[in-house]
Amino acid sequence: MSDLETRQLRYFVAVAEELHFGRAAERLAMAQPPLSRAIRDLERQLGVDLFVRTTRQVALTPAGETLLIDARVALDAIAAAAQRARRAGRPEQSLRLTCKADFDGGLLAPILAAYDTTPVELLLTGPWDLVPALHDGRADVALLAMPFDDPALDSEALLIEPRMVALPAADPLAARTTLRLADLTGRRLPNGSGAETGNLAPPPPGSPAMRDLSQIFNLVETGSLLWFLPAWVARQFPRPHIAYRLVEDLPPATLAVAWPASSRSPQVAAFVRAAVGVARQAAPNEPRAMPVTT
Amino acid sequence: MSDLETRQLRYFVAVAEELHFGRAAERLAMAQPPLSRAIRDLERQLGVDLFVRTTRQVALTPAGETLLIDARVALDAIAAAAQRARRAGRPEQSLRLTCKADFDGGLLAPILAAYDTTPVELLLTGPWDLVPALHDGRADVALLAMPFDDPALDSEALLIEPRMVALPAADPLAARTTLRLADLTGRRLPNGSGAETGNLAPPPPGSPAMRDLSQIFNLVETGSLLWFLPAWVARQFPRPHIAYRLVEDLPPATLAVAWPASSRSPQVAAFVRAAVGVARQAAPNEPRAMPVTT
DNA sequence: GTCACTCATACTTCGAGAGTATCAATCGAG
DNA sequence: CTCGATTGATACTCTCGAAGTATGAGTGAC
Numbered sequence: 001m002s003d004l005e006t007r008q009l010r011y012f013v014a015v016a017e018e019l020h021f022g023r024a025a026e027r028l029a030m031a032q033p034p035l036s037r038a039i040r041d042l043e044r045q046l047g048v049d050l051f052v053r054t055t056r057q058v059a060l061t062p063a064g065e066t067l068l069i070d071a072r073v074a075l076d077a078i079a080a081a082a083q084r085a086r087r088a089g090r091p092e093q094s095l096r097l098t099c100k101a102d103f104d105g106g107l108l109a110p111i112l113a114a115y116d117t118t119p120v121e122l123l124l125t126g127p128w129d130l131v132p133a134l135h136d137g138r139a140d141v142a143l144l145a146m147p148f149d150d151p152a153l154d155s156e157a158l159l160i161e162p163r164m165v166a167l168p169a170a171d172p173l174a175a176r177t178t179l180r181l182a183d184l185t186g187r188r189l190p191n192g193s194g195a196e197t198g199n200l201a202p203p204p205p206g207s208p209a210m211r212d213l214s215q216i217f218n219l220v221e222t223g224s225l226l227w228f229l230p231a232w233v234a235r236q237f238p239r240p241h242i243a244y245r246l247v248e249d250l251p252p253a254t255l256a257v258a259w260p261a262s263s264r265s266p267q268v269a270a271f272v273r274a275a276v277g278v279a280r281q282a283a284p285n286e287p288r289a290m291p292v293t294t
Numbered sequence: 295m296s297d298l299e300t301r302q303l304r305y306f307v308a309v310a311e312e313l314h315f316g317r318a319a320e321r322l323a324m325a326q327p328p329l330s331r332a333i334r335d336l337e338r339q340l341g342v343d344l345f346v347r348t349t350r351q352v353a354l355t356p357a358g359e360t361l362l363i364d365a366r367v368a369l370d371a372i373a374a375a376a377q378r379a380r381r382a383g384r385p386e387q388s389l390r391l392t393c394k395a396d397f398d399g400g401l402l403a404p405i406l407a408a409y410d411t412t413p414v415e416l417l418l419t420g421p422w423d424l425v426p427a428l429h430d431g432r433a434d435v436a437l438l439a440m441p442f443d444d445p446a447l448d449s450e451a452l453l454i455e456p457r458m459v460a461l462p463a464a465d466p467l468a469a470r471t472t473l474r475l476a477d478l479t480g481r482r483l484p485n486g487s488g489a490e491t492g493n494l495a496p497p498p499p500g501s502p503a504m505r506d507l508s509q510i511f512n513l514v515e516t517g518s519l520l521w522f523l524p525a526w527v528a529r530q531f532p533r534p535h536i537a538y539r540l541v542e543d544l545p546p547a548t549l550a551v552a553w554p555a556s557s558r559s560p561q562v563a564a565f566v567r568a569a570v571g572v573a574r575q576a577a578p579n580e581p582r583a584m585p586v587t588t
Numbered sequence: 589g590t591c592a593c594t595c596a597t598a599c600t601t602c603g604a605g606a607g608t609a610t611c612a613a614t615c616g617a618g
Numbered sequence: 619c620t621c622g623a624t625t626g627a628t629a630c631t632c633t634c635g636a637a638g639t640a641t642g643a644g645t646g647a648c
Contacts, residue, residue: 048383070375081364089342151555261445
């Protein structure tokens with residue numbers, strides 16, 4: 001019945017993610033035998049097998065699957081507790097905002113101008129790290145694409161705009177005012193169909209990583225790539241040799257401000273109010289909250 | 295930057311709740327000096343003072359206050375991870391339902407009859423423990439009074455009915471069909487005004503604890519106490535010498551089924567469906583979801 | 589069959605955490 | 619003002635458990 005230790009959870013998550021005791025031990029900067037023993041003791045303690053090991057393969061049992069989910073949540077909660085306690089001790093009390101670079105739809109500056117009560121620290125991350133940053137206390141509030149389907153986060157929609165495709169200005173398709181996905185068959189598209197909203201992509205291990213918008217623009221100008229982006233990003237980055245065209249059959253993109261539902265911070269509340277106010281002013285056609293899909 | 299250990303969180307919560315190192319150490323079944331050191335090390339590690347200690351008094355700093363909240367959440371998450379992993383290993387996969395005794399409005403039996411897919415374990419607790427039981431994984435789903443204002447829980451209203459007061463049948467007030475709170479001034483009422491819904495009451499340390507409805511009925515019959523209860527409870531427990539009268543100016547009580555918002559369990563979903571279905575059938579006037587107050 | 593790979597076991601080492609004894613500071617009683 | 623009671627902090631020792639090293643054993647590839 002005794003409590004699980006943080007260490008046990010860390011070890012378990014490492015093994016569950018690597019599915020390899022040796023690599024997991026390396027990631028944890030320890031030797032393999034104590035890790036094997038720790039996992040074995042954990043299974044004893046829970047009275048449940050977490051892994052099915054042959055000497056050649058490690059796989060999660062159903063119990064292991066559920067523990068992986070819950071262990072990540074628990075570790076996030078622990079990290080958040082530490083992080084927030086650290087910050088609560090500091091007198092500054094700045095608000096930490098996280099946001100995918102170049103994705104703010106030009107709203108960032110006016111929001112910050114409208115919200116001048118406390119200093120704001122900006123934490124720029126890859127799009128896959130926005131939600132985790134809210135969970136583990138690195139950030140208080142985020143600007144991100146909806147939907148993200150996380151019951152632990154509250155959100156407020158700021159912009160709902162159609163998605164566009166960036167293509168070379170010289171491309172024959174640029175002559176048309178709007179396009180459909182079918183028109184783009186055969187072109188090199190971003191990973192997957194491009195219909196994904198942009199938050200959930202897990203960090204590809206060692207991928208080429210063209211994260212930078214300017215790199216993407218270069219590729220688009222040379223005709224070697226098409227790129228989907230929300231209208232607000234297109235509007236913010238006009239480029240001479242690139243044409244943005246509306247894609248009719250992609251669902252519209254939503255930019256939202258999100259924060260941990262458990263937040264009781266008045267700074268967060270004030271920031272959200274400022275953000276919503278700025279968005280209303282910028283786009284008087286009121287964004288309706290999109291239902292969060294499950 | 296190193297992670298907090300579960301042990302550190304447990305120690306901190308104990309001291310924060312007792313505000314007394316000696317008593318906290320006793321509660322933790324350990325000596326006082328190592329506890330003092332552990333807290334000191336924790337403060338070093340976080341770089342933040344958590345307590346203001348004089349040799350005569352211990353108080354939480356603001357950082358300590360926030361950590362207390364987050365630490366409880368984290369400990370719950372850890373307990374839930376262990377609990378759910380344990381259960382996921384067992385083949386039975388029964389659903390754990392928690393519910394304040396005698397508070398189910400007669401719906402429990404028909405709901406269980408409608409939900410016959412998997413066995414249900416019933417966990418009866420005090421009303422203050424329903425929400426914690428959902429948080430730490432002891433229960434999958436609960437029947438409780440709304441509102442409870444917990445962003446980590448989803449809920450569905452089952453019954454919305456007025457609140458009544460139980461009084462001796464011989465009481466002059468029993469001659470009237472409805473009452474107002476003002477009519478009851480001077481009578482001995484349950485703790486507070488009786489307007490509380492019934493979940494949030496923290497466990498009074500060593501209070502007389504008249505938890506049992508039959509004890510309460512005895513007190514009411516002898517005229518030494520008035521008791522508020524939702525109409526569905528009154529309906530379920532007719533007593534010869536007790537009259538139930540509607541209290542016009544108490545807000546109606548809501549019986550809801552609630553579950554962790556993070557639950558992805560099909561059993562929980564099926565149970566909720568069964569509960570809502572039974573409630574609709576029992577009270578065709580559809581319960582509107584009450585807004586959760588903040 | 590042999591080799592490479594990978595997890596488990598045996599044994600040792602070491603350090604973090606717990607205990608005991610004691611000190612120091614504060615408050616209240618007289 | 620002094621003394622005693624209360625309570626948290628410090629000094630020192632000890633012990634148990636987690637980590638390391640070396641090695642074994644099972645499995646799949648060729």
